[in-house]
Amino acid sequence: MAKKFDLKLKGYVGGYDFDSNYVEYILEKSESKEVNVLIDSLGGSVASALSICEAFRRHGNVSVHYVGMNASAATVASLGAKHVSIATSGMYLVHKCSTVISKWASMNADQLRQLIEEYDKQKKDLEKIDLNIATMYANKCKKDKQALLDLMKVGGWLTAQEALDWGFVDEICDLPGDVTPKVTAQVIEDLSEAGIPLPFSVQERNDSLMEKIFSMLSSFFRGTTQYQQQTATMNKNYQSILGCLGIEAIEETGGKFTLSVEQMEKLDSSFQEMNSRLNELKETIARKDTELDNLRQKPADDTKHVVDDLSAEGEQSPFDSYVDTVNRAQELFNQIPV
Template sequence: MGKIEIKGPIISDGDQWIYDWFGIPATSPSKVNKALSEMKDSEDVEVIINSGGGSVYAGSEIYTALKSHAGKTVGKVVGIAASAASVIAMGVKWLEISPTAQIMVHRASTFGSGNKEDFEHVAGVLSGIDASIANAYEIKTGLSANELLDMMSKETWLTAQKAKELGFADAVMFETEPVIVNSIADSGGMLPQGVIDKIRSELKGELGAEEPAVETDAQTNEKLQLAKGKLNLKMTIRKGNK
């Protein structure tokens, strides 16, 4: 299985060398495309994601590259998949998210200068970008475009559980690991209080409520041993049926 890391800001191809020169983690389309080109067309790929986002166009290109890969792509959000990185995360075939990670979606933003007409034009461009971003979320989640645009307007942060519930993620990592429970074997030989209460009830039933208040030690010991034997037999049978 191949491996691709989506870490640091999502940047254009032309800026990658600058980040590399300073040793700063960053992800560009060319970096992802190069990694994919070195794999077989049908090779499975693990995509590790921890990015706060960046260029929406670079994010779109990476999303498309992952979506187009013939092999199975398994994404793992290990920290944050925000903004453009959340779009990239939608490009894998199966997405897992760490229980401590988050996905963040919001509307596109920019800056500029100009007159009224210039800003009206920019507003229209941003609306189109938002609709394009919502397409990626809609394909993955099945939510409506209006629902998604509303979430984006509010800059929505999704916990692992919420991301899975809404369909942004397919699974929360580590959820299927075996649950550790207390037992006689791992609790230093101490019986749980519920078992102790059950033993008291069993002994009370064996001794009987109408027994004489005074009896010999031998009689008491005999009844206790009998009750203990019956209880051990029940516990052995239950253990064998598991």
């Protein structure tokens, strides 16, 4: 018979199925009793996780059991429990927190400096949150804080035994009803969207799929603990394409460009028009080449008809015109009084 849990916290930390208010409600109802909690979550909001952690600590008699793949804020939530166990098939991951970075704008030097200052402040805030969480992990694991910071920086998956060796959990046990997590396509997609790496065993079976997943843009969790989204910038290169689209710049994220359906249709129309014009030019060149070849094959014309034609029209040849000009000049000279 499966063990009865007073709380089953699954999905996004901070969502409807992992809500701090609901946790508080159940704990208040069970103030004098032991509360057994099942956790199966890839993480979420660190703010909600910290609230749940402290709620567990205040109650003082909470046992947490991890099943499936648990990461990020889901690992923080259990730090206030008196006892933490994990299923043999369970996985555990800690990492440095992150925030969403997405800026689409054209900026001058002053605006860039202001943006850098804002990002620098965010960086310092993240470092403080990392240090706070590392301290909490270190207290649970009875290890040096720097060792936990180093592990968070790596952010790799731990097996149940590794989680026990570190001290994140107090026991490995398989309760009735525990099953090996099935790594479905949906689970892989959720991991990718959260920015969480797949366990090594899954990577071995899904190399081609992994390449596809990690080529996608990283999505992010809601709340404070979120996985960093690649920064969007405006690329002003490729002037020919920009000219076709009638825009000054195009959005680039992680080496990839984003075009709307309307822009794709506009590009396709421009390419079709250019291809049509190119074919017309090719036909014109071919026609001119044919005419040139025909002219080259014709015999040379007799020049006699040129003189005959000039005579027939009453026009003088250049030589006759020269002679007449000299004679008129001589006549004018003769008319000068001596």
